[in-house]
Amino acid sequence: MGAGASDRPPTGASAAAGRMRGRLALADVVGLALALEARQALLESERRTQDRALAPVLADEQGARRLRRWVALSATPALALRVRRVVHAVAWTRAVFSLGGMLLGWSATSALLSIRGPGGRISIAACLGVLVALPFLSWLATLFGGLLRGRRAASDRAPLARPLHRLILRLLPASVRSDAEAIFGRARAHAALLVRLQRALATQFLLLGGVGFGIGALAATGIFVVFTDLAFGWSTTLDVAPERVHRLVGALARPWAELWPAASPSLELVEATRHFRVAPGSPGPGDALSGSSPLLYGGWWPFLVMAIACYALLPRLLTLPIVALVVGRECERVLRLMPGALALLESLASPWIESGGEGGQERASRALDAMVPEVALAGWMSRAAGGEVPVAIVWAEAISPAAIEAEIGAGLRIHAAGGRASVEADAAVVRAVAGSGGALLVCVRGDEPPLLELLDFLAALRAAAGAERALAVVLVGGAVRDLETWQRKLASLADSRLAVARIERANARGAA
Amino acid sequence: MTRPSDEAAPSGPLPRFAVVGHPNKGKSSLVATLARDASVAIAPHPGTTLVAREYPFRIDGVPLYVLIDTPGFQRARAVLAALESRARETNASAADRPRLVAEFLAMPGQRERFPDECELLGPIVAGAGIVYVVDGSVAYGPQYEAEMEILRWTGRPSLAVINPISSRDHVTEWEAALGQFFRIVRVVDAVNADLQAQSRLLKAFAELEAGWRAPIEAALAALERARVGRRIQTARAIAEWIAQALVYDVERRIAPDESAELHREALAAEYHASLARSERAARERVQAIHGHAALEARADELALLEADLFAEGTWLVFGLTRRQLVSAGAAGGAATGGVIDLAVGGASLLLGVATGAVVGGVLGFLGAQRLPELTLVDRPLGGRLVRYGPARSPGFPFVLLGRARLHARLLSRRTHARRDPVEVEAVPAAALPLDAVFRKRLERDFARLRAADDAALARAEATQALADTLQALLAADDSESAEAT
Incomplete structure (x- = not known):
């Protein structure tokens, strides 16, 4: 299977198109098993490319039919050839069973009609036993073992099917054997799912064999009837009245009695064809029958022919389509449950979404150690003021003048910068405070991040006010983690006289 | 195309x-x-x-x-x-x-x-x-x-x-x-x-x-399809994990005259450890489906989810009430009885189903928190095996499901912007109700899984049936979650 189905025309699509709507078949199971194996060999990206290319074409199909279509579209010529080989092998197996059954039916009938008893009689009971009763019972057994029991059985055991399929595998050419494991074998990953399918297939093969047997038996009977003179008879050690035997064969002949009355043995025929070894006048072995009309002894053949047709052949012919349906249903089940099939269906149904970032991500490195120290505002003020009135610059309306006076003390010289103020106004504030003395307080909102424009302002302030002037950034409100953020960011200014202090938001709020 | x-x-x-x-x-x-x-x-x-x-x-x-x-x-x-x-x-x-x-x-x-x-x-x-x-x-x-x-x-x-x-x-x-x-x-x-x-x-x-509307709407439709796809995959991952855990056991060969009890502790430890490992693997699979594979490193923080499967607390949170256990036990017993009926071709007049249901219900009541059993198995060619597990309690799969469902719900709600560990407390167990319809369906699915035993096809079908139920359950969880927001 190629990596990209869009690179080449989908092989097998036209050939498979005709049967796309038909019943699911063994070819689909084999195709999917082999195609999924080939899929395993692909890279994830190749699988994805292929699935996404095929998904729109498969959008109209569901479940197992979508899988079948996927196989048809994605299979390479080599894979399609392998599938065809296995399908041919199955067809060959069916033919072998049919022909084998036919040969067996012919042989058995020939043998039965050739073995003559006393007076050259052929035992009608033996004929009915081998050509009618045995096939009928085997049909019942096949049906029970293959379909009824197979449907209900909880275990994986398939006592008849497994040996039969092992035998088939052994008879297949080596080139096909490995691929035929997809339905007959136990070596595949999905082998455990095949039990019921294998049972249904074994049933189908056996039914075909039975049909062949019936046809062979009918053909042989016809030949013998036309080209030889058959003399049937019956005997028993038991004290059975001919009337009872007549009732029995009459019951057996009931299905066709109306259609072909001659094929329902009469009481006269039953009585006339009964023989005893020790009765007076009975012919010995090798002696020819005498007395009665020779044609009377051949009167059983229509009954025998109809019994073979009705009890050995017809039930199988009627059952075969049902088994074909069961095979189709099991194929669908195996397709649905095959390992990898569900993942494939999901992949076909789900769009491939890519939404991740492209290229590398450049991240800011974070200085881990450097932090501007936090100070207690009152103590810092008393140490730094130097007898002069402190200057407070309120950045971006972080606190009202009344609130800052309430917090720090009256008599402050207060300026406003940042926020709605222009850049020129900021510069004017820097110039204004540079000429005065006293500690410098820049009040900012603690819950907002430190921006570069504030750092620019602080740098300008330091340059204008001189390196020794006490300067503190006062955080109004904000959490403890905000304080740390500010301490680290302000450290990038490398200002040894810079400090950070906090005012609780609750204190500032009242007057703000 | x-x-x-x-x-x-x-x-x-x-x-x-x-x-x-x-x-x-x-x-x-x-x-x-x-x-x-x-x-x-x-x-x-x-x-x-x-x-x-x-x-x-x-x-x-x-x-x-x-x-x-x-x-x-x-x-x-x-x-x-x-x-x-x-x-x-x-x-x-x-x-x-x-x-x-x-x-x-x-x-x-x-x-x-x-x-x-x-x-x-x-x-x-x-x-x-x-x-x-x-x-x-x-x-x-x-x-x-x-x-x-x-x-x-x-x-x-x-x-x-x-x-x-x-x-x-x-x-x-x-x-x-x-x-x-x-x-x-x-x-x-x-x-x-x-x-x-x-x-x-x-x-x-x-x-x-x-x-801009058409491409955005196409993107939204694709996101919805992808969400449904994630739900299907999650349901299957959970169903496969439960199917595996339900039949899981550990065995050890023992000498003919050796006491099985001597091995109970070691086998139980092996059983629990192995089950916990497979549960972690299932969780990782679900996390990968949701694109949160990196959460693996924080597995230790999934406090409740990491609790021992058989710890009493786990059963109280995720298990069933006594009454529900009786019902679950009856369903399991009926399924087992049904197998017997089938084996005898219906000659038992469905007594197997009836008897199984009664026995299962009683066992469910009595053995609500029953641990896996220790059994002795005679090998056909001589020698003996001592086996621990599988857990037969009717509540066991509900515990597994409850844990998996909680984990899936946390993941389905989690965005890729979150960097904090999963907060299990954020979704209390009371927020994971199981209505009667789902409970019945689950009881039936669990019973089918147990009845399937070693039949691969039956197990695969039962697992798929459970996955279908779980998919419907997760969809109900999602819509409930959407309504809540």
Whole structure:
């Protein structure tokens, strides 16, 4: 299977198109098993490319039919050839069973009609036993073992099917054997799912064999009837009245009695064809029958022919389509449950979404150690003021003048910068405070991040006010983690006289 | 071959959305959530994002739109002052402002003076729509006005997102302020926005410009399909894990005269450890389905989920009531009895089902918290095996399911912007009710799984049936969750 189905025309699509709507078949199971194996060999990206290319074409199909279509579209010529080989092998197996059954039916009938008893009689009971009763019972057994029991059985055991399929595998050419494991074998990953399918297939093969047997038996009977003179008879050690035997064969002949009355043995025929070894006048072995009309002894053949047709052949012919349906249903089940099939269906149904970032991500490195120290505002003020009135610059309306006076003390010289103020106004504030003395307080909102424009302002302030002037950034409100953020960011200014202090938001709020 | 995404692909330029704003207001979180990219750098300190980064949204390789994460404004007033100065110099009208912004960015030296503004305005000038993000938990301030004015100067369509990072204290205040600058204002918790909230926001994006609706709607449809796909995969992963755990046992060969009891402790330890390992593997699978494979490293923090499967607390949280256990036990017993009926071809007149149901129900009542049993097995060719497990209690699969369901729910709600460990307490067990219909369906599915025993086909079918039930259950969980939001 190629990596990209869009690179080449989908092989097998036209050939498979005709049967796309038909019943699911063994070819689909084999195709999917082999195609999924080939899929395993692909890279994830190749699988994805292929699935996404095929998904729109498969959008109209569901479940197992979508899988079948996927196989048809994605299979390479080599894979399609392998599938065809296995399908041919199955067809060959069916033919072998049919022909084998036919040969067996012919042989058995020939043998039965050739073995003559006393007076050259052929035992009608033996004929009915081998050509009618045995096939009928085997049909019942096949049906029970293959379909009824197979449907209900909880275990994986398939006592008849497994040996039969092992035998088939052994008879297949080596080139096909490995691929035929997809339905007959136990070596595949999905082998455990095949039990019921294998049972249904074994049933189908056996039914075909039975049909062949019936046809062979009918053909042989016809030949013998036309080209030889058959003399049937019956005997028993038991004290059975001919009337009872007549009732029995009459019951057996009931299905066709109306259609072909001659094929329902009469009481006269039953009585006339009964023989005893020790009765007076009975012919010995090798002696020819005498007395009665020779044609009377051949009167059983229509009954025998109809019994073979009705009890050995017809039930199988009627059952075969049902088994074909069961095979189709099991194929669908195996397709649905095959390992990898569900993942494939999901992949076909789900769009491939890519939404991740492209290229590398450049991240800011974070200085881990450097932090501007936090100070207690009152103590810092008393140490730094130097007898002069402190200057407070309120950045971006972080606190009202009344609130800052309430917090720090009256008599402050207060300026406003940042926020709605222009850049020129900021510069004017820097110039204004540079000429005065006293500690410098820049009040900012603690819950907002430190921006570069504030750092620019602080740098300008330091340059204008001189390196020794006490300067503190006062955080109004904000959490403890905000304080740390500010301490680290302000450290990038490398200002040894810079400090950070906090005012609780609750204190500032009242007057703000 | 035409794909749906091909049809939805925009015929004109690709819709692009630049997520801009003040530093540290959740821009990257919003991008991480919408792009489902856990690799987006998000940090509590500001200035983490230095350069604009694109997050194209593609379906089957066809791009539908692009999100752009940008650094925050740092010197907005200076930039605005420069723009206003330039406008005065050139006597420019309001219609010229977008051109002035573009010229400003093209001027030499601006990238050195205003690196952040150049990075964030570049995509906007190139045609991106604006998504302006603010923090609804801090008060509005005048420092934001310069940035909003610059964005207005660009002339690009815009909307504002109020992201309440720690509270909604100032959302109303922000709505009033932003309404003056932006036609569309939305409140979205960038870190916790569920798929519905994300969809609403993306629909708002689509309103920004004619022609952007089709690709956004195609993206939303694809996201919904992907969500359903994740749900199906999650249901299957959980079903397979439960199917495996239900029949799991450990064995050891013992000498003919050796006591099985001597091995109980070791076998139990092996059984529990192995089951815990396989549960972790199942969880990792579910995490990978949800794109949260990295959560594996935090497995230790899944406190409740990591609790021992057989711990009493686990049973109290996830197990069934006594009455429900009787019902579950009866269902399991009936299934076993049914197998007996089938084996005898119905000759038992369905007594197997009836007897099994009664026995199972009684066992369910008596053995509500029963541990796996220790059994002795004679081997056909001689020797003996001692076997521990599988757990037969009817409540056992419900415990497994409860844990898996809780884990799946936490993952389905989790955005890729979250960096914190999973908070199990956030979803109390009471929030995981199991209605009677689902409980009955699950009882039947669990009974089928147990009855399937070693039959692979029957087990596969039973597992699939359980996956179907779980899919419906997870869908109900999702819709309940959507209704709650």
